[in-house]
Amino acid sequence: xxxxxxxxxxxxxxxxxxxEAEFVxxxxxxxxxxxxLLNFIAGLTPVQSGAVEVFGAPPGGTxxxxxxxxxxxxxxPWRNVLQNTVISLEVKGIAKAEREQRAREMLTxxxxxxxxxxxxxxxxxxxxxxxxxxxxxxxxxxLILMDEPFGALDAQTKLLIQEMFLKYWEExxxxxxxxxxxxxxxxxxxxxxxxxxxxxxRILAEYEVxxxxxxxxxxxxxxxxxxxxxxxxxxxxxxxxxKAMQGRA
Amino acid sequence: xxxxSARQVTILKVVLLVVIVGGWELSARFGLIxxxxxxxxxxxxxxxxxxxxxxxxxxxxxxxxxxxxxxxxAGAVVGVMLGLVLGVSRVxxxxxxxxxxxxxxxxxxxxxxxxxxxxxIGFASKFLLAFSLVVVPIMLNTYEGIKAADPxxxxxxxxxxxxxxxxxxxxxxxxxxxxIFSALRVSISFAIIGAIVGEFISARxxxxxxxxxxxGAFDTTGMIMPLIVLMVxxxxxxxxxxxxxxxxxxxxxxxxx
Numbered sequence: 001x002x003x004x005x006x007x008x009x010x011x012x013x014x015x016x017x018x019x020e021a022e023f024v025x026x027x028x029x030x031x032x033x034x035x036x037l038l039n040f041i042a043g044l045t046p047v048q049s050g051a052v053e054v055f056g057a058p059p060g061g062t063x064x065x066x067x068x069x070x071x072x073x074x075x076x077p078w079r080n081v082l083q084n085t086v087i088s089l090e091v092k093g094i095a096k097a098e099r100e101q102r103a104r105e106m107l108t109x110x111x112x113x114x115x116x117x118x119x120x121x122x123x124x125x126x127x128x129x130x131x132x133x134x135x136x137x138x139x140x141x142x143l144i145l146m147d148e149p150f151g152a153l154d155a156q157t158k159l160l161i162q163e164m165f166l167k168y169w170e171e172x173x174x175x176x177x178x179x180x181x182x183x184x185x186x187x188x189x190x191x192x193x194x195x196x197x198x199x200x201x202r203i204l205a206e207y208e209v210x211x212x213x214x215x216x217x218x219x220x221x222x223x224x225x226x227x228x229x230x231x232x233x234x235x236x237x238x239x240x241x242x243k244a245m246q247g248r249a
Numbered sequence: 250x251x252x253x254s255a256r257q258v259t260i261l262k263v264v265l266l267v268v269i270v271g272g273w274e275l276s277a278r279f280g281l282i283x284x285x286x287x288x289x290x291x292x293x294x295x296x297x298x299x300x301x302x303x304x305x306x307x308x309x310x311x312x313x314x315x316x317x318x319x320x321x322x323a324g325a326v327v328g329v330m331l332g333l334v335l336g337v338s339r340v341x342x343x344x345x346x347x348x349x350x351x352x353x354x355x356x357x358x359x360x361x362x363x364x365x366x367x368x369x370i371g372f373a374s375k376f377l378l379a380f381s382l383v384v385v386p387i388m389l390n391t392y393e394g395i396k397a398a399d400p401x402x403x404x405x406x407x408x409x410x411x412x413x414x415x416x417x418x419x420x421x422x423x424x425x426x427x428x429i430f431s432a433l434r435v436s437i438s439f440a441i442i443g444a445i446v447g448e449f450i451s452a453r454x455x456x457x458x459x460x461x462x463x464x465g466a467f468d469t470t471g472m473i474m475p476l477i478v479l480m481v482x483x484x485x486x487x488x489x490x491x492x493x494x495x496x497x498x499x500x501x502x503x504x505x506x
Contacts, residue, residue, distance in 0.1 A: 042407075060407075062410050068408040074399075074402055076402060076420065076423070078426075078498075087419070088409035091409050091411045091415055092410075119500040120500075
């Protein structure tokens with residue numbers, strides 16, 4: 001019943017190309033349209049003006065194997081961990097034995113052995129988000145969209161899951177578009193960092209991270225390049241974050 | 250609740266039962282309350298035993314439960330189906346909503362004379378009355394259950410290219426199961442109310458008929474005894490239902506009690 005939804009310009013001239021197997025982080029003040037960007041690419045929100053192409057096809061097509069990790073885990077509460085992990089394979093019609101075997105393997109990668117039979121309510125927030133990751137990765141997507149996937153976790157859990165995901169990514173190299181408001185996370189994980197302005201979102205700046213891989217989070221944090229990038233991005237964001245805050249107040 | 254307080258609760262329940270029944274019996278024995286108006290547990294127990302021997306109470310209970318459970322079953326099936334249709338078709342759902350709510354605010358026991366006029370005083374009128382009391386709440390809850398599905402889950406299904414029927418079977422339908430269960434639970438007593446009211450209007454058998462006949466003879470024991478049988482029966486059905494539902498809905502955060 002939202003007939004009188006206001007027309008808002010959410011994004012403004014966002015021009016972005018993701019290379020194959022590239023990890024790109026997007027940082028920006030809250031409400032700058034970061035999530036909308038992902039929804040455009042996933043085909044969840046129709047694009048009003050401009051064009052989005054996913055592997056040469058319009059968004060939302062079945063040809064493009066695309067994964068989406070949501071900010072909240074989006075697990076089906078009535079399915080146990082294993083049943084949640086197989087859902088995309090199940091929807092595709094892959095045989096039960098095969099999909100369960102693939103799901104078990106991915107759950108092992110995420111350190112969730114022995115929790116296959118647990119319902120989402122029976123496991124911790126960090127584990128839920130790992131199930132959500134496993135569910136996305138089991139489908140072997142070429143492009144993974146991630147919307148502040150670790151934003152709701154406590155600091156220690158967050159570090160552990162970041163390590164886990166970093167290791168997985170460095171072994172498998174998918175294209176990743178990673179939205180976050182955590183600058184350290186953006187720099188430590190990505191090949192390239194984009195900085196967005198407050199609404200309507202524009203790309204303010206772009207940084208090549210240039211820290212060699214494989215990385216470990218502890219090492220990265222002590223590198224001069226990390227500090228340098230972190231400071232530069234914060235300089236860009238500071239003004240925008242203030243604007244966004246005043247806009248709310 | 251820890252074990253200690255769980256035991257305290259059990260003890261308190263037994264104490265309450267003994268105090269109520271014992272207090273009633275003693276007051277009747279010592280003439281504190283007139284037995285003619287309020288009967289007494291021992292009189293009721295004797296009446297129950299006599300009635301059981303003549304197969305009277307069992308027969309009438311069977312009749313009433315048959316009417317109520319048939320109405321409940323039919324009301325549940327039709328209610329769930331209507332609720333699903335309303336929930337899945339947005340246009341239809343929005344258009345029919347005010348009518349459904351108007352129907353629901355109607356005191357449906359007041360339909361009883363009309364229903365008896367339409368279908369006569371047999372099984373059909375009690376069945377229809379029970380059905381009419383049950384169908385609307387079950388339909389509304391099913392509809393709510395579909396509307397309450399988390400949009401994030403639907404988005405997740407769209408990203409993995411689930412077909413519409415897959416979204417329905419894998420998200421919308423499981424999402425309304427707890428809603429349907431809680432509607433079913435209240436519907437057990439609604440269905441019994443429907444059957445009894447139908448029997449009051451006019452009937453040749455059933456608990457309502459028993460109570461009505463006893464009332465004609467100023468027989469309080471004869472009125473209260475079938476009521477207690479019905480209460481124990483409805484209570485047992487509710488317990489069994491809650492236990493089943495908690496087993497089936499183990500994935501939920503909060504259990505029914």
